[in-house]
Amino acid sequence: MSVESIVQSTQIVLASRPDGAPTTDNFRLEAVNLPELTDGEVLIRIIYLSLDPYMRGRMSSAESYADPVEIGEVMVGGTVGQVINSRHQGFESGDYVLASAGWQSHAVVDGAHLRKLDPAVAPLSTSLGVLGMPGFTAYSGLLKIGQPQEGETVVVAAATGPVGSAVGQIAKRKGARAVGIAGGPEKCAYLRDELGFDAAVDHKAPDFVEQLRTAVPDGIDVYFENVGGEVAEAVLPLLNQYARVPVCGLIAHYNDATAPEGPDRLPGFLSRVLVKSLTIRGFIVSEFESMYGDFLRDVSGWIREGRFAYREDFVDGIENAPTAFIGLLEGKNFGKMLVRVAEES
């Protein structure tokens, strides 16, 4: 073993819990010396950090499906990295890996939790988006819960994002009609022209509700719920009998500190569930792990054949992660939001 020089990691830690929408004050940049490797561990430099809406939940202490980030801890997140040094027999210097290393430049990680990536198969960054957690969320939630049938209508919001864009394209492959909701004419044009959605509706337009109704002349059979808020409110009356609503996110509500003012829409919502025999089903992607092989095979195949599009939105430098994340919660990104922490090579 050679003597190792001490490696420093530039980190974004949680400085305080947000009250409503996060601000840059809730984050703090730190530099720490990483410990030396012990057996089974791997030192990596981070290349890409994924920014995803679920991270807002981890900033709060409210009960959720995962423990919150503690004050002073590094923000959690999926990353692509490259091995600098390894004391795990499965990895050697130069290997590219998928890791949950969080918002930092370097990390010491347990080799047992890494997955090796082959840059020849697909661009490295896709393992955080279309071929990663967001793509798998779309694939598993749509097919297992949404179960779109030929000729049915599937609606998804945040449709240019990594989950929504995959939902629409997979729905098309199942013979369904795909209708996307996005903010602004540029994103809507992208849905129709680049992703092949049958219709796109701008939720910022003053006549959004009317536009949506026109876009779904036969009603809605599957509403893939990843936003909540006013979009969900407009969708609800259009759901057909036996419609399915996979719920994977509620970005419109992540900043709610308390229940919004009334009227109380819950009784009306439940009446709709009853009258229309609706299925509302929350899920987290980890539930469907047994489908992961099918997902990788299908979607990577479609990408290689040029029949599946995706879009990435990069910001450079770990120090810019907080601002990019705040923008993500406001819908400012256009495509999968990634921080380029370092160059690939």
Add this chain to the structure above:
Amino acid sequence: MSVESIVQSTQIVLASRPDGAPTTDNFRLEAVNLPELTDGEVLIRIIYLSLDPYMRGRMSSAESYADPVEIGEVMVGGTVGQVINSRHQGFESGDYVLASAGWQSHAVVDGAHLRKLDPAVAPLSTSLGVLGMPGFTAYSGLLKIGQPQEGETVVVAAATGPVGSAVGQIAKRKGARAVGIAGGPEKCAYLRDELGFDAAVDHKAPDFVEQLRTAVPDGIDVYFENVGGEVAEAVLPLLNQYARVPVCGLIAHYNDATAPEGPDRLPGFLSRVLVKSLTIRGFIVSEFESMYGDFLRDVSGWIREGRFAYREDFVDGIENAPTAFIGLLEGKNFGKMLVRVAEES
């Protein structure tokens, strides 16, 4: 053909649509001459009329899964009758039949919509309760959507009613723990002592929320939703991951004319759906018709073996149907609510 004398039917018709809770002013008693039979028709005298919460929905013009009763029309409802005269080859005078003849003393009905009843198999009234639509609602919704597993906890409200009492007893048969919610100590004692529920909770008790929590030490895996309101509010935080909520009724909200005052609980509800991977599924019993044979075989078998209890709450005279129905919506009945319109023989 003999000359038929004209038969008069005493009917309860919808006089006006209720604004909030129905009053007796919304109903009107009428006497009408029934038409003579044409081919395929059957004249029946009604013996039992079933009163069920869904009828409140039919009194309103809001969109629902069935058309509303029009002003001046006879109120809809399931009935047990006896054939007086028949021009349908499947029925003859004296036969007992199940019919959707509504709130009246006599009716001319299409023989194609009748089902013959054998009073030797089970008491005639049970075809409107434990062996009828309410029992089948419990059986199909619990088994198809609730899917209780051995050792899981099933909670149902209005638990002494015809749906709730069947839900609890079927849950027990599947090896689950059954917890019933009912109003008052007498009903709670009946749940424990007569129906074999593992625990009973009084929703009128001041410490109801605390009582419920104590009654479900391992949380709730299936909540059979037939009431909504404060009971649902207390249940929601206790639902386990992957819990299932079949929604067959919302009696607490049937009289809501507008959305209740805030705060708006819908975002919090959906967050819970997401965080706990809940399944919320509305249904109407007609969806599961293919299970009807299994239902009749199982439940009538359990009743014959003395292993399945049910309770009926009779009121005498069609003219008393409105008051009994109003009481039903307030939870005043104790057991399946039936109007005895005439003696069996």
